[in-house]
Amino acid sequence: MATISKRKRKDGSVAYTAQIRIMRKGQKTHSEAKTFPKKAMAEEWAKRRELELMSPGGLLTAKWRGVTLDDAIERYLHEFAQGAGRSKRATIQQLQRFPIAQVQVTDLTSEQIVGHAVMRRDSGIKPSTINQDITWLGIILKTAAAAWKMPVELNEFESAKVLLRSKGLISRPGSRDRRPTTEEIEQLRAYFRRSQRIRPSAIIPMEDIMDFAIASSRRQEEITRLIWTDLDEQAMTCWVRDAKHPRQKWGNHKRFKLTREAMAIIQRQPRAQGEKKIFPYNGKSIGTRWRAACAACGIEDLRFHDLRHEATSRLFEAGYEIVEVQQFTLHESWDILKRYTHLDPSNVKLK
Structure with missing residues (x-):
């Protein structure tokens, strides 16, 4: 030979x-x-x-000699992450900036994976953020083995993951329990009203969108996907298309119940001729307006997604049972639903 x-x-x-x-x-x-x-x-x-x-x-x-982790990440992004959101792609691409990205995929060892995590910890990164690195590294390695038949040492990855978890270098993010206070909501409402008066035709109706998020428990992107033909005013329901699901990104259409407050907000939205969407705005623009409003009002660590926590908690405080709350929020199970439930003891009614 x-x-x-x-x-x-x-x-x-x-x-x-x-x-x-x-x-x-x-x-x-x-x-x-x-x-x-x-x-x-x-x-x-x-x-x-x-x-x-x-x-x-x-x-x-x-x-596969000479193929680096950087090469594998680039191929993964091209073949399997075309529909991924901006933040998800940014998290994956961040791995390409670290020394581990220059290691050949077939030569990657548990020592190098652990070394990456230690380097990230020493630079002040939290275990939950390092866990994102390791999670995506595992996804890319398993994709390389299954889709491209690369001879990846997955046992090396699993060994490193076990060690990192046992030493506390990686961990799941803690459940978030942030709810806006009444004062914060009023501050934001006043800010949005001032903005609306200054530029009434160009500004997204953020006050209505904030109130709708609290009244409906819908996510930021879901609000912008609601359409008029999916609304049933008599039954007080609407469909949300492509609802978030851990395994099914597209086609997961679900019908949800509307509170009276949510229905009232929908009914006062202008309906331009030919416009399909109830809230015809860009979800990213809503996020930008939200962050700017919080900064202007001096409100710290309040995310738009926290309004979903607020909405879920309010439903329980209003006396709805678990299965009833699920008709509003569309949570798959109680284990998931309870992450969004942060009751205020003072609002629990005695029976």
Whole structure:
């Protein structure tokens, strides 16, 4: 399989090139070469390399030699993350900026994975954020093994993950219990009203959108996907298209119950001719307006998504049972629903 050829270099010295070619069914499946100053060295390398290639998985490993984690991430983004949101893509792409991205995928070890986590911890990153790195690293490695047949050492990854969790370097994010206070809501409402007066035709009706989020428990992007033809005013219901689901990104359409407050907000929205959407605004623009309002009002650590927590808690405080609350919020189970439930003891009614 190997041939040794002799040639003269420009400086007059002699070099020996060992060329390995592997043929299967009359076709070349692999070829590689290396040059040495002595013939014995070339022969020794060729024999050793042939044994490596003929060992189980040897040819597959050779095929992917030189492919780095950075290459795998780029391919993953191109083939499997076309519909991913901006924040998700940014999280994946961040891995490409770290030294671990330059490691060959087939050579990646648990030591290198642990080293990445330690480096991130030493730079002040929280375990929950490091966990995102490790989660995406696992997804990319498993995709490389399953979709591209890369000989990835998944056991190395799993060993590193077990160690990182046991040492507290990675952890799941804690449940968030932030609810806006009455004063904060009034501050934001006043800010949005002032903005509306200044530019009535160009400003998103943020007061209505905030109140609708609290009254309906709908997510930011879901609000902008609601359409008039999906609204049933008599039954007080509406459909939300492509509702968030851990495994089903598209086509998960669900019907939800509207509170009286949510219905009233919908009914006062202007309905331009030919406009399908109830709230025809860009979800990212809503997020930008929200952050600007919180900053202007001096309100810290309040996310638009916290309004969903507020809405869910208010439903329980109003006396609705778990199965009834689910008709409004569309949570799949109580385990998920309770993450969004942060009751104020003073609002619990005695029975």
